[in-house]
Amino acid sequence: MPSIPCHVISGFLGSGKTTLIRHLLDHKPAAERWAVLINEFGEAGIDQAMLPDASDIVVQALPGGCLCCQLAVTLKMTLVQLIRRHRPDRVLIEPSGLGHPAGLLEVLQDQDLAPVLDVRAMITLLDPRRLSDSRYLENQTFRDQLAMADALVVSKTDLATPQQLRSADEWLERRWPPLQWVEWVTGGKLPMERVLGASSRVGDIPSRAVDHPLPDLAMAGAPMLTLDMDVMPKPGETRVQRRTALGYHTLGLRWHPAQRFDLQHLSSALEALPEGCRIKAVIHAGQGWRILNNGDGPLKAEGTPWRRDSRIEILWPEDLVLDSEALVARFQACRTGVIED
Incomplete structure (x- = not known):
């Protein structure tokens, strides 16, 4: 049976991976069901809230580590379960911006998943502003992500100087060897044909699957994974999770969906964080549900169909000193009460 086309969308922190995937989902072929697996280094898992909610799109988040190392076994189990349950026609994988793609590709092409997944050319995103920043040029993961790219999307071109x-x-x-193709984009608007027409990394396998073989894994028959992020906080409860690895700290907070926030107060608290902090949040505000994100520079807010819970995640380099306890107290002070809809 034909294998399922699998596309790895890689790139360093803030390069625009989720925005690009959202654009692809908005313009995908209507007859195809797509599965998206998102890996975030932090524990809160905000990116899935930025993607559309539709019956022909399945989104699975794997927060709290990197697919290339800590979550390799979980990745394999999750992929098998996704395929068994949803039978997708195409799979997109967004690894953590801090993850090394080599380990992920090894997992996807091992003896268990190779018969199932047709791994296509790896697409890597590059924010051109990073090539003039020594903090990125000296980061080995940033360099390796670019070195392993099969194709490149130069993103956020509207924010870069001439x-x-x-x-x-x-x-x-x-660059050597040359890339299969390069696209210069704004707003993540990658032409769909770059994905639908992507060649396989190994071999020449048909692009459309009707039915799919599955690896003979003992874990394949296990129940769907229940991650800590699937456990709902109680009304009034704040769940706090911290993590330090790969030269970065993360602070993640979650609240029950009935917990509401003062959007202006919270935005001010987030904007007061020092430069170098990566900020993502999805909150239930008085004006409705909002996503907050500083991936393009200034903090921006936009609406979202997400209703599952409120989340905040802050990521910062180890050489930047922040008092996480004070941050928790600051965000707690932005709550306005628990109000059931």
């Missing part, structure tokens, strides 16, 4: 765009173009001319 000099930064020229520098990115010069870097691409020097």
Whole structure:
């Protein structure tokens, strides 16, 4: 039986991976069911709240580590369960921005998953502004992600200066081996044909699956995974999770969906964080549900269909000193009460 096309969308923190995937989901073929597996380094798992909610789209989050190492076994189990339950026609995987793609590709191409997944050319995103920032150029994971790319999306071109765009173009001319293709995009608007027409990393396998073989794994018959993120906080409860690894700290907070927040107060508290903090949040505000994100620079708020719970996640480098207890207290002070809809 044909294997399922599988696309890895990689890139460092803040490169625009989730925005690109959202664009692809909004324009995917109507006849296809897609599964999206999102891995976030932090514990809160915000990115899934940024994706559309539809019957032909299945989104599974794996927060709290990297698919290439800590979550490798969980990744394999989750993929098998997703395929058995939902029979997707295509799979997209967004690894953590701090994850090394080599380990992920090894998992996807091992003897258990190779018969199931047709791993296509790996698409890597690059924010051209990062090529002029020594913090990124000196980061080995950032460099390795670019080195392993099969195809490249130069993202957020509208935010880069003309000099930064020229520098990115010069870097691409020097890169060896050459990439299969390069797209310069804004707003994650990658042409759909780049995904639908992507070649296999190994071999030439048909692009459409009607039925799919499954690996003979003992874990394949196990019940669907229940992660800590699937356990709902009680009304009035705050769940706090901290993590330190790969040179970064994360602070994640979750609340019951009935917990409401003062949007202006919370936005001010988040904007007061020092430069270098990566901020993501999805909250139940008085004006409705909102996603807050500083991936493009200034903190932005937009509506979301997410209604599951409120979440905040802050990620910052180890050389930046922050008092996580004080941050928790600051965010707690932005609550306005528990109100059932």
